[in-house]
Amino acid sequence: MSTRKSPALLIVVPLVLLASALFAQAPKLGKPISAADLSDWDINILPDGTGLPPGGGTPVDGARVYAAKCAVCHGPEGKGGANARLVGGEPIKNFESEKTIANFWPYSTTLFDYIRRAMPYRQPRSLTNEEVYALTAYILSLNKLIGEHDTMNAQTLPKVRMPNRDGFIVRFPDKTP
Amino acid sequence: MTPRDQAKRELESLTPVAGNGLLHRRAFLRGGAMLAGAMSAYRLVPSASAQKLADDPWSLAPGAAVPDYGVRSRFEKNVVRTLSNPKAEPRTQHARTPHHLLNGTFTPNSLHFVISHAGDPDIDPEKHRLVIHGLVKQPLVFTLDTLARYPMVSRMAFVECGGNSAPMFSNEPIQASIQALHGLVSCSEWTGVPLSTLLDEAGIDPKGKWIVAEGGDAPHLSRSVPLTKALDDAMIALYQNGERVMPGNGYPMRLLLPGWEGNMNIKWVRRIQVTDQPGMTFYEARTYAPILPNGKAYRFYFIQEVKSFITHPSPGLALSGPGFYEISGIAYSGNGRISKVMVSADGGRSWAQAALQAPVHSKAFTRFRLPWRWDGGPALLQSRAWDEAGNMQPSRSELVAARGQTTKVPAVTAFTSQHYNAIQSWSIERGGEVRNVYA
Numbered sequence: 001m002s003t004r005k006s007p008a009l010l011i012v013v014p015l016v017l018l019a020s021a022l023f024a025q026a027p028k029l030g031k032p033i034s035a036a037d038l039s040d041w042d043i044n045i046l047p048d049g050t051g052l053p054p055g056g057g058t059p060v061d062g063a064r065v066y067a068a069k070c071a072v073c074h075g076p077e078g079k080g081g082a083n084a085r086l087v088g089g090e091p092i093k094n095f096e097s098e099k100t101i102a103n104f105w106p107y108s109t110t111l112f113d114y115i116r117r118a119m120p121y122r123q124p125r126s127l128t129n130e131e132v133y134a135l136t137a138y139i140l141s142l143n144k145l146i147g148e149h150d151t152m153n154a155q156t157l158p159k160v161r162m163p164n165r166d167g168f169i170v171r172f173p174d175k176t177p
Numbered sequence: 178m179t180p181r182d183q184a185k186r187e188l189e190s191l192t193p194v195a196g197n198g199l200l201h202r203r204a205f206l207r208g209g210a211m212l213a214g215a216m217s218a219y220r221l222v223p224s225a226s227a228q229k230l231a232d233d234p235w236s237l238a239p240g241a242a243v244p245d246y247g248v249r250s251r252f253e254k255n256v257v258r259t260l261s262n263p264k265a266e267p268r269t270q271h272a273r274t275p276h277h278l279l280n281g282t283f284t285p286n287s288l289h290f291v292i293s294h295a296g297d298p299d300i301d302p303e304k305h306r307l308v309i310h311g312l313v314k315q316p317l318v319f320t321l322d323t324l325a326r327y328p329m330v331s332r333m334a335f336v337e338c339g340g341n342s343a344p345m346f347s348n349e350p351i352q353a354s355i356q357a358l359h360g361l362v363s364c365s366e367w368t369g370v371p372l373s374t375l376l377d378e379a380g381i382d383p384k385g386k387w388i389v390a391e392g393g394d395a396p397h398l399s400r401s402v403p404l405t406k407a408l409d410d411a412m413i414a415l416y417q418n419g420e421r422v423m424p425g426n427g428y429p430m431r432l433l434l435p436g437w438e439g440n441m442n443i444k445w446v447r448r449i450q451v452t453d454q455p456g457m458t459f460y461e462a463r464t465y466a467p468i469l470p471n472g473k474a475y476r477f478y479f480i481q482e483v484k485s486f487i488t489h490p491s492p493g494l495a496l497s498g499p500g501f502y503e504i505s506g507i508a509y510s511g512n513g514r515i516s517k518v519m520v521s522a523d524g525g526r527s528w529a530q531a532a533l534q535a536p537v538h539s540k541a542f543t544r545f546r547l548p549w550r551w552d553g554g555p556a557l558l559q560s561r562a563w564d565e566a567g568n569m570q571p572s573r574s575e576l577v578a579a580r581g582q583t584t585k586v587p588a589v590t591a592f593t594s595q596h597y598n599a600i601q602s603w604s605i606e607r608g609g610e611v612r613n614v615y616a
Contacts, residue, residue, distance in 0.1 A: 026374050033316050050452075094581055095346070095580075118397060168475070168476040172480060
């Protein structure tokens with residue numbers, strides 16, 4: 001048995017060396033980029049608040065921005081129009097239930113992240129961070145998830161607990177870190 | 178007796194291997210070309226009767242100039258995607274693949290399904306950048322030119338919208354073409370740079386567990402992907418079926434996650450951040466979180482599970498009279514290769530094993546085929562697929578028991594839920610019409 005194994009080992013060893021030699025040939029052409037140079041693109045907000053910028057906003061500030069830039073699609077006071085309503089929502093019963101911010105969204109940080117990256121629909125990335133905080137505060141306040149005078153900022157926003165936070169089951173736990 | 182008649186007689190003498198006229202998967206191979214000649218073709222219009230042959234005008238004069246970029250015959254102009262929002266109103270656009278008018282295992286680029294949440298961006302490839310940053314030793318930026326110098330890989334892979342086949346959640350079967358029912362899945366050969374190469378170059382911090390990938394489109398669409406998948410078979414795809422990725426599919430580069438939910442395969446990808454937690458982005462926290470009958474919702478339904486459907490015949494592609502047909506369809510699984518497809522013509526009472534077109538690629542369309550002799554009477558066609566991981570396509574009743582169905586018939590374009598992969602049943606009516614039924 002052992003005499004048969006040694007020639008096989010002799011073949012395996014050079015193959016391993018060859019594979020690692022090929023791996024080392026990756027051209028490594030990526031150019032280093034500084035945090036300052038990628039800051040305009042660095043817009044992910046994570047659920048624990050990582051990524052939230054300085055600044056803040058209140059529901060009162062948000063109501064002004066909303067009327068000017070959002071109501072045309074989402075209706076007055078978030079009641080819905082050509083596009084989804086942003087306020088209210090019956091408790092989720094089954095998949096015919098309408099998913100709303102109040103009855104479904106598990107994390108408040110998703111509001112800031114999504115408004116800043118995707119809204120308004122025709123002019124994404126046109127809002128200042130202050131305006132995004134204010135709109136986030138306004139929508140949370142309309143849904144009575146925060147007080148009407150509460151300020152949303154990097155410290156307060158991640159602490160807003162959404163009602164459906166625990167309404168989820170991870171589909172493939174073995175594939176999910 | 179003509180050779181054609183002889184072939185026909187030979188076919189008729191074959192003993193069916195399952196009910197309602199299903200023949201052995203190699204029946205046509207035994208008879209060779211003559212038997213194939215006896216087959217009825219699938220037709221959208223009745224065929225002309227035989228007549229004396231003569232030269233047609235195109236045979237009597239030189240043809241047109243060869244174009245620099247080929248276009249299909251003008252007679253094929255009806256082979257198109259169906260569009261949900263052709264005027265690009267401020268909402269999502271869907272373009273669905275006409276599976277009943279295609280064959281083989283990959284989808285032509287111009288007919289690949291597209292979902293664009295705010296239109297297709299017109300990206301100048303020289304100005305496009307891909308950034309890798311976050312929990313890495315050295316944040317890096319790549320241009321298309323630099324990526325073109327990396328060792329590349331090619332692979333077949335289907336991409337399927339998590340909401341494909343959503344009309345099948347309807348409590349009553351919706352009568353619509355297979356394009357409307359299952360048109361949000363397509364398959365291509367993708368060529369590009371393994372994402373692992375680029376992540377290794379940036380140097381992953383041991384705290385990194387996820388990547389959050391983002392597109393350069395107007396919504397800056399973003400999704401979180403476990404780092405294990407990113408290092409396994411993920412690719413920054415630059416080519417689709419040999420040419421640059423189409424604008425609707427992410428030009429000049431997209432993230433390809435073979436077998437995983439379409440929306441996660443970020444198109445126009447411009448940024449990948451390595452993180453220690455998922456982003457809980459809009460599309461994963463809200464949209465692609467299907468609600469269950471108990472009111473809870475699934476999160477991170479990454480995998481497009483084993484599935485098949487018969488494309489020939491199917492609604493939109495009627496039979497043109499009793500006789501021989503090839504039943505064929507596509508099967509695929511996000512868990513690997515298709516290992517077996519069984520076909521029934523009697524609503525699941527008896528089954529015959531279909532032939533699988535070789536080579537069978539992992540996480541790609543596999544064409545299955547089975548000869549069939551339709552006697553002109555009612556028939557109920559079904560296909561059921563298995564994958565190499567041992568997963569079996571569920572029946573509709575099994576899927577609905579776990580996932581629910583509607584209480585009233587929704588619009589055919591509605592996405593009531595997602596990740597529908599149950600057995601599809603087609604009813605063959607006496608006139609050859611094909612209907613979507615639940616069996």
